[in-house]
Amino acid sequence: MNFKLKVWRQKNSADQGKMADYEASGISPNMSFLEMLDVVNERLTQKGEEPIAFDHDCREGICGACSLVINGIAHGPERGTAACQLHMRHFKDGDTIFIEPWRAKAFPMIKDLVVDRSAFDRIIQAGGFISVNTGSAPEANTVPIAKPSAERAMDAAACIGCGACVASCKNASAMLFVAAKVSQLAILPQGRAEKESRVQKMVAQMDAEGFGNCTNQFECQAVCPKEISVAFIAQMNREYLQSKKGTSA
């Protein structure tokens, strides 16, 4: 297969950046999208041009490092699929493919397709945990958790922290990411003791980082590689309102 690529190149955060044209020829349909980029990078290196920088690591859709907007869609055209698990068989021979980084004020640019997502870490640091020191835990089966609750907590916990939700949102909102963690920990009995302060601190940090708000377009859910439901955003809003009531009372 042969493709024309239009790829965002930017030397560093100070650089203006621009789209650059490359050819990707002789691509196997069995290659992943990142393997196609590997081939392009090998050829660029041989030609003496610096390869395209992009974040990636596990290449099995779970580490959340990959972060490419492909033809205007975060992680590309396949539903529930991170860019590393997207295979070239889903494209047509001769296609022109646009590749851009996540774009959001809260994700500053580093180089080419690589951005800084440490804002997500700071949101978790603000309260995305259960405060239990090593050694203080009671026996694991002391508190039964109804299977539907455990499953729902797992649905939320599946988030890989890639930031596609932010990249796809016109407001660059991180509500789906934050809601997934708030909900997981609020559903589980172990997390209830801190649920009011947790949602307040995480939301405050989310705002401080410069993420926008949710206007219910659900672009985030559509691109989420783990198909996390926007119903968790509703749950977070409820948790947030209840926590405010708790404080004022």
Add this chain to the structure above:
Amino acid sequence: MNAKIPSGPLTEKWDRRRFELKLINPANKRKFEVIVVGTGLAGASAAASLAELGYQVKSFCFQDSPRRAHSIAAQGGINAAKNYQNDGDSVFRLFYDTLKGGDFRSREANVYRLAEVSNQIIDQCVAQGVPFARDYGGYLANRSFGGAQVSRTFYARGQTGQQLLLGAYQALCRQISGGKVKIFPRTEMLDLVVVDGHAKGIVVRDLVTGKINSHAADAVVLATGGYANVFYLSTNAIGCNVTAIYRAHKRGAYFANPCFTQIHPTCIPVTGDHQSKLTLMSESLRNDGRLWAPKSKGDKRSPADIPENERDYFLERKYPSFGNLAPRDIASRSTKEVCDEGRGVGESGRGVYLDLSESIRRLGEPVIRERYSNLFEMYEQITGENPTRSPMRIYPAAHYTMGGLWVDYNLMSNIPGLFVIGEANFSDHGANRLGASALMQGLADGYFILPYTIGDYFATASKSKASEDHAEFKKTEVEAQDRVKKLLSVKGKRTVTSFHRELGTLLWDHCGMARNQAGLKKALSRIPALREEFWKNLNVLGEDESLNPALERAGRVADFLEFAELLCQDALYREESCGGHFREEHQTKDGEALRNDAQFSHVAAWESKGVGNAPILHKEPLEFENVTPSQRSYQ
């Protein structure tokens, strides 16, 4: 070499040691600084737990976030001796299964301690909010894994590693927000700094700015994972590397049993040269899936057209009592044998079927989907085939490394002040790791062992502080800087990937699932030549002072090119077959691994004498006081 194994009965050793260990008064703990390199299960759990105790911790990872360490990709589960299923499990049975699974090449005392703390790990993770699978009554569910006849594996769908890692990551985040841990993401350790015989810090490169600088501390903990990427194609993440532990090895730390590498039986087969990594399909699938190949050679019919009596369920045939749940080394080797006989399936002929159809008929597709949905999605994304319609095709791939830096019972290397935890050490899995035991070991080391043992070092070692201004730091920084500059200055014709691929192929062919003297000697003669070419003909573009992924990779491959020699030397030295180390010269008439306990019941710990010089062997004899090593039988 003193392994510092406590005296007394096996069941009391850890208690005894905990009592012997000197304590640090809570007010004094904050005076000690600890560096933890790596934020996987071992590193994140250690950094969080040390900070909770009051130590000042600096945590480093090369990823953009500590949450992305490769523990995240572990699928199947984590073992613990809870005996919730009432099926006869116990601490002793988990200990025995792990020791036997490792083909009696690990320390009894370490393995027993691992089994002992396994239950606390589950308690801790549940309290952190890890959403483990549950039964309808709300209690924790279990499944079975290879090498065990009890059901003791806890799991969170096929994403157990992710959930456990996020639990540890969140515990770490809590300590970061409390100011007890300072986190350095996108920062790679390039060297260890040893001052007056003690590990006193590390030299790192900021991967965004390219700046090289030092961090001094009172102890250094390496939790930097395994070296399976030496094979180029493996199930590891692209960034996984040997650099941190290999650099420490060059600074004096002994490297133990490097030839103990694990080839995982159930991975998606290679489809072409473009492939950058291999993807695991969790061992848990062997709970409900049956491995088979056609009975006749070169049978190209589609699997549905091959009648039942023309299928060879080879694991069930060869190992009736464990069947499809035979340990990994045995399942991998059996798969290779079948393919070597010409009975492999798929385009390349390097594959066998993993067939879920019988379980789907028995339990219904929804039940099977619920158990493995994310694995099925992954398989379908990669292959374009639906595994509930036709059987999956699988083949073994490099996955985990049991070898690693030598540590004593306290998890300290032979360099005082240098601790090594998780996959990076050699300690608990012997010659073969059982499924669902890596997560257990990483968290055991980080949550429940290192936090106690490190205090004893602080209480007993000299209190001298080393600062980053010390001459040894400056010297090590200059060396690291020079190495980076050298990589950029070669300006040759070959990319780093091409060198890595060539090295990996060489090792896979001669030091992979089966090894022999001639092949190992061939590899040993070719590695130095490849290394020489690397330093003459490497092409790395870009600059030193900015993000440069090719440069990062070049540094890692440079270390693999040195380390590969040690790996082959150890494989050549170990004239026996055990676990994942199969020397073709040493097998029973049925083709099973033939151990040589008289000569090789020891840990081979290698001391570096510099590149190109023969390393010095130190032996730690393995003493079995509680079990008698037997020829492993899973038949």
